[in-house]
Amino acid sequence: MAKNFHQSSALSRLNFFAKRVKAFCAFCRVPRQVYKKKRIGAADVFAAFLGAAVLTALIFQEFDARGIFFFVGLLFISETFIQLRWRTGVVCPHCGFDPVLYVKEPEKAAAKVRAHLDKRADDPARFLGPAMHIPSRRPEKKTEKKAPGKGQRLSKQI
Numbered sequence: 001m002a003k004n005f006h007q008s009s010a011l012s013r014l015n016f017f018a019k020r021v022k023a024f025c026a027f028c029r030v031p032r033q034v035y036k037k038k039r040i041g042a043a044d045v046f047a048a049f050l051g052a053a054v055l056t057a058l059i060f061q062e063f064d065a066r067g068i069f070f071f072v073g074l075l076f077i078s079e080t081f082i083q084l085r086w087r088t089g090v091v092c093p094h095c096g097f098d099p100v101l102y103v104k105e106p107e108k109a110a111a112k113v114r115a116h117l118d119k120r121a122d123d124p125a126r127f128l129g130p131a132m133h134i135p136s137r138r139p140e141k142k143t144e145k146k147a148p149g150k151g152q153r154l155s156k157q158i
């Protein structure tokens with residue numbers, strides 16, 4: 001597992017368009033790689049500008065103001081792609097934990113994890129995957145902490 005992980009990070013370093021960082025699932029603690037980029041940056045805007053310039057030159061054979069539509073369209077497509085890539089990548093493939101959903105609606109996130117783990121329990125391929133460290137749920141103790149005050153200690157009362 002550790003060797004595979006190292007190899008995949010070496011591969012991601014070669015491909016600078018897909019910059020991923022090592023992260024651990026907040027629930028099952030299995031290491032994986034997630035896309036760091038959430039939104040488009042200056043390089044994407046420049047690439048969209050170049051793409052729009054090439055499209056404009058190919059279609060209109062000269063400088064044309066309608067090229068701005070290509071530019072806006074390419075920006076929209078790249079922003080949508082990058083956001084979707086980040087949003088789908090942030091969900092843990094092992095336990096199904098979705099940190100974004102957890103921040104908004106913890107009950108829904110818990111239900112999703114439960115459904116994912118139930119589905120996983122029926123799948124024999126789970127033995128081939130990495131070992132998860134699912135936190136166990138402890139029943140809440142109903143012992144109330146008594147505030148230390150006068151007359152609490154029996155030895156002092158006598």
Ligand SMILES: [Zn+2]
Nearest residue numbers: 025028092095
């Ligand atoms: Zn997980």
